[in-house]
Amino acid sequence: MQNLLIAASPNTPEIDFRFDQHLLSLQGESYPENAAAFYGPVLEALRGYLARTEDRPLTVNVSLSYFNSSSTKMLFTLFGVLDQAARDGRRITLNWFHEEEDDTIFEFGQELEEDFQALDFHDHPVRHRP
Amino acid sequence: MNNADLFQSELATLEQALWIQGRNNASAAEYRDALGTLIVEFQRLMRETSRLIRHSDRAELETNRLNRQLQELAAQLEYRATHDALTGILNRAAIIERGTRLLADEAVALIVFDIDFFKRINDAHGHPAGDMVLRDLVACLGPVVTDGEHIGRVGGEEFTVLLPGHGAAQACALAEHIRACIERHPFAAPVGRSVTVSLGVSWNVAGSSFDAAYGRADEALYRAKRAGRNRVECAEEPPCGQHRQTSPNPPSPNPPFADS
Structure with missing residues (x-):
């Protein structure tokens, strides 16, 4: 299955889905003009990958410093898809990176852990780089 | 995924519920199933909505705080740009x-x-x-x-x-x-x-x-x-x-x- 790489733009994150390594990363800021249009193909690729490789452990690294409300809605869908796959028996690790002092992103991670309990959630505070 | 919509899954659920409602020969089990799907979606939607509201309230508070700070700084800057630092009168x-x-x-x-x-x-x-x-x-x-x-x-x-x-x-x-x-x-x-x-x-x-x-x-x-x-x-x-x-x-x- 083809990997999915979407370069970061000023208002969309980098998407680096290395399906061959079972390693998916989202990194940057997310406030696209049309969040559904941006995340649609991402979700489609993810669903396709999950359907094809049911037994491999998967690692997801998320390092988003800002996301708007419509992106949040799409991210809920994305984590929902991952959570469902984990409920179906797959081992999925979610590494949640945020700046040490960013309480908003930290708390969002805590809520994800609460809402998507099948995911193996790990919080990673990162020291701010000037 | 062509018709990109933030509420794609909710729309699909709604369509299904309307379809069941429109049938006049559905069984009790079918109605119960449809209701069950609606309940799950409804709960998810409530959970997501409450998360979103908390986040937007928090972001709004932060935005207001930053706006106030910005106004104060702009006023300070305006004052400094127009006043003599030593005596406080106009420059x-x-x-x-x-x-x-x-x-x-x-x-x-x-x-x-x-x-x-x-x-x-x-x-x-x-x-x-x-x-x-x-x-x-x-x-x-x-x-x-x-x-x-x-x-x-x-x-x-x-x-x-x-x-x-x-x-x-x-x-x-x-x-x-x-x-x-x-x-x-x-x-x-x-x-x-x-x-x-x-x-x-x-x-x-x-x-x-x-x-x-x-x-x-x-x-x-x-x-x-x-x-x-x-x-x-x-x-x-x-x-x-x-x-x-x-x-x-x-x-x-x-x-x-x-x-x-």
């Missing part, structure tokens, strides 16, 4: 801008004054003492130059007062009042003596340029310097009445810094 650029704006609409009298022998204060007591004199002098003018009049520091020891709505005689009287106030003011140690100023006044009709108004007041100021300092001179045109010649208080027989 050169601000007094020129204000003078130009006022002159466009109305007659404005302008006083330009300068501390006599200021260099000697700096030379004798150091620049901190000179700075103190500048601050003290501005402070003692506080009650003299009132609201609606504008005082600015245009150079090292040179000041300008804009007097919109003042007649020439009124402006010259105020200049004399300023002169007397400063002469009477006891400046603290290390200066420890009185300091005097020389003043020039011009009265300018609406539509005058600031440069012309300032130039005429400045010429009068230099006449005051040449005539012995610690006095008011008014620009020739338009005439300034009884204050044109000299100040009513002649310089003291032993004026400060009289040795220059």
